[in-house]
Amino acid sequence: MSEAFGGLRTRLALLAAVLIAVTAVLVGLPSGDPASAATSRTQCYYFDFDGVRFHNYDYLEKVDNCNAVDWATSVLFYDWADIDFVKSTLDNFGFEDSSWQDMYMPVRTGNGGAVWDDDGGKKEIACPAVGLETRHYRIYAPPSTDYMYHPNLGYFVVGSTHWDANECPPIGKHHYGSEEAEQTIANRMEDGGYFVSREWSDYDNWEPYRVEGDHTWENSGYATYIATPYPG
């Protein structure tokens, strides 16, 4: 009797241990979100018209998940814009250094489904040291064309803007100022003779000032439009 009881007690103890281990594993499961994900957006949309599609945020990875966006879409270059043309134009306004960190946006033009584009974008300083800051933009269009097209917009691309500070080494590293960087690009291009329409279109991505991790949100919700005509 006592031997049988002892055996059963051992089995019960084993079962309890298994239950505790399973619970610990379940409780300790990672969420599956990317480590640098920003907060869930309640206003995460894509514009969809006449075969064209672009989003009002860019993403940390190639997954349509509003819990994992990077920055609000804040600029649209139109008329004769494609990725290389806009980047070479902005090189002349101080954005000559490339970034190594890609972000992503699903985009579409014409027939077919949306495709993910990736862009590291360009900065004024590739890796700002302690006490230095840099503006940074990324622009997106389908990789097969490097532009989107609609008769009302011409050839166009969309993008996000922000600042990076203290990245190399990351002593007090932080990222901020999407609205301010948008206005800086607008100022420089307007001074350079380009037709700039500030805060032209409501992209439903208003972000009041607050910080998530080292990512500071601050965005008006309106995108600035910049005409980049054929240079000839």
Next chain:
Amino acid sequence: MPRIRIVAGVAALAGAALLLMPVSAVTGKPPPAPQLAKSISQDALERVAPPKSREEAAARRPIARPLSVGVSAELKLTTDRHMAADPALRALLRGTAYKVVKEGTWSRAVSTERIGVVREIQLAKPVDMPMREWPVMVWDDARDTYQQYPYNASWSNVSRVTVYVDDTAGVVGLTPDENAVPTQGPGNEWIAKLPKGTPK
């Protein structure tokens, strides 16, 4: 003996039920579900089309939205108290007046749990700071939390500072803006141990 069998049976059933339960029921947290972007198709072209003329662009008056919604009065008091007690901030200011130009909540990036408050302060005049240890906040993406380090440095021409305040721990980061000039001192060996990561 039959009672023991019943207990064993109930335990086995409980174990099986635990295994079949969703993670959210075990952890008490909502399941992490992707939130898909929604389509804006109605009037989308009208919304995104550029202005037809400079006059049309110039006439646009978008409804202004506040870029800051601030924090509660209670949080303001807590933050004021922490900032007034912080030795590094007191050493920097040495009585220099400042105003809070931006203020918002500070939360974790993934869990969104609130940590405290972040303020950007504008000093009444630029100040220099002799060599001393500054609290530096370094965000740890992998653990979704911050690490605080003592950065031994002097700074000149400090006029604007971002202040990270943990509701519980107090001031954990002071970051001057780009107009300030740092001179790094000795004793910052921790910098070599920081994960290099990729500049964003």
